[in-house]
Amino acid sequence: MNDVYGPIIRDGLWKNNPALVQLLGLCPLLAVSNTTINGLGLGLATILTLVAANGVISLLRKQIPDEARLPVFVMIIASIVTVIELSMNAWFHELYLILGIFIPLIVTNCAIIGRAEAFAARNPIGPSLVDGLMMGLGFTAVLVLLGATRELIGQGTILSEAHLMFGESARNMTIVVEDYRGFLMALLPPGAFIGLGLIVALKNVIDARQQAKLINVTAEVIPAKA
Amino acid sequence: MNEIKTKILHVGLMLALFAIVATSLVTVTEEKTRDKILENERQTLLAAINALVDSNDYDNDILTDTLLIPRVKALGTSDFTDVYRARKEGSPVAVVLTSIAPNGYNGKIKLLVGIYYDRTLAGVRVINHKETPGLGDKIDVKKADWILQFKGLSLINPVEDKWKVKKDGGQFDQFTGATITPRAVVTAVKNALYYFDKNRDDLFKEAE
Numbered sequence: 001m002n003d004v005y006g007p008i009i010r011d012g013l014w015k016n017n018p019a020l021v022q023l024l025g026l027c028p029l030l031a032v033s034n035t036t037i038n039g040l041g042l043g044l045a046t047i048l049t050l051v052a053a054n055g056v057i058s059l060l061r062k063q064i065p066d067e068a069r070l071p072v073f074v075m076i077i078a079s080i081v082t083v084i085e086l087s088m089n090a091w092f093h094e095l096y097l098i099l100g101i102f103i104p105l106i107v108t109n110c111a112i113i114g115r116a117e118a119f120a121a122r123n124p125i126g127p128s129l130v131d132g133l134m135m136g137l138g139f140t141a142v143l144v145l146l147g148a149t150r151e152l153i154g155q156g157t158i159l160s161e162a163h164l165m166f167g168e169s170a171r172n173m174t175i176v177v178e179d180y181r182g183f184l185m186a187l188l189p190p191g192a193f194i195g196l197g198l199i200v201a202l203k204n205v206i207d208a209r210q211q212a213k214l215i216n217v218t219a220e221v222i223p224a225k226a
Numbered sequence: 227m228n229e230i231k232t233k234i235l236h237v238g239l240m241l242a243l244f245a246i247v248a249t250s251l252v253t254v255t256e257e258k259t260r261d262k263i264l265e266n267e268r269q270t271l272l273a274a275i276n277a278l279v280d281s282n283d284y285d286n287d288i289l290t291d292t293l294l295i296p297r298v299k300a301l302g303t304s305d306f307t308d309v310y311r312a313r314k315e316g317s318p319v320a321v322v323l324t325s326i327a328p329n330g331y332n333g334k335i336k337l338l339v340g341i342y343y344d345r346t347l348a349g350v351r352v353i354n355h356k357e358t359p360g361l362g363d364k365i366d367v368k369k370a371d372w373i374l375q376f377k378g379l380s381l382i383n384p385v386e387d388k389w390k391v392k393k394d395g396g397q398f399d400q401f402t403g404a405t406i407t408p409r410a411v412v413t414a415v416k417n418a419l420y421y422f423d424k425n426r427d428d429l430f431k432e433a434e
Contacts, residue, residue: 093269
């Protein structure tokens with residue numbers, strides 16, 4: 001059990017993170033990460049679509065002709081996104097008013113077709129659903145981190161407008177830095193590119209350190225053998 | 227050769243099959259959700275209108291008692307827009323109309339403006355804008371109370387000279403780091419009041 005799902009979880013959250021390593025879905029990622037709540041909203045909508053798309057494609061993987069798989073994936077994903085948008089608008093209208101603006105953005109998220117091609121088309125339903133969920137969570141984590149950083153540097157708050165997502169009682173969740181004048185660039189598109197670049201760099205530094213530790217450990221072992 | 231032909235035919239047919247299934251799925255969903263979505267949108271619009279004009283102040287069906295007006299320069303509209311009319315026992319109470327400020331910092335700002343029959347403002351709400359987050363977006367009632375100050379104002383309160391942001395010598399606060407946005411909104415609201423002033427009786431005309 002752990003053997004199958006362990007690597008999938010590690011891949012999605014860290015090793016092969018869609019936003020930091022595959023650098024997929026940058027268009028919505030950069031556009032909507034100006035506040036924590038926006039990031040979280042897009043993240044949740046993406047998780048929903050990723051899991052649904054991975055599930056359907058995995059179930060149909062034996063029926064989808066290999067030569068025409070990409071157009072089929074596109075059709076499946078576009079239909080799923082449309083069905084989710086319409087259903088949400090009809091039956092969860094309050095939620096739709098919050099997340100609705102993010103859903104059309106998901107169509108431009110190539111992370112979804114990326115996972116369909118790289119994973120769901122080759123794996124059974126269980127691992128595919130987990131892959132969708134983990135990739136979605138990994139994407140959301142980066143969105144929230146980038147959103148919080150930009151919001152903090154840009155306007156000196158974290159979790160502003162939390163009530164849009166969590167209801168009126170969340171109004172006091174907002175953290176405000178007193179007497180901070182703000183730094184507009186962080187909120188504008190350049191801030192998104194710079195912020196994401198820094199987060200990618202941070203991940204690479206952490207990976208390099210771990211790699212170095214690993215090599216040191218092996219280096220100590222090998223001489224002992226020789 | 228024949229093998230390739232069969233293969234192409236097979237792939238083509240499968241592609242067509244997927245297209246048919248996917249399209250049917252979307253069609254069925256659209257059909258099932260259409261009425262509910264229309265009803266939801268009606269409710270959302272009604273809630274927006276009632277935030278400006280109290281629902282106890284009128285007794286007509288405000289969503290059907292509408293007047294379609296062509297583009298109006300003073301309102302910044304470029305197409306036909308609906309004017310919603312509130313009446314009580316047949317006499318006019320207020321209108322709710324769309325006004326567009328063309329000169330926001332980042333393009334157009336779409337406003338819903340409610341005006342009572344006595345020419346005072348019932349209120350203003352921003353329904354669509356692209357202003358800078360954290361600066362100009364304080365015109366949105368979800369972010370700040372700034373937009374609420376228009377309630378009760380009219381063309382004589384304050385006098386015309388004061389229908390400006392403070393920086394221009396008027397009475398309305400600008401935001402730190404953003405003057406263009408509130409300036410655009412103040413002007414658009416003032417223009418909507420002028421438009422109403424000139425066309426009041428036409429706006430309340432009963433539908434033929």
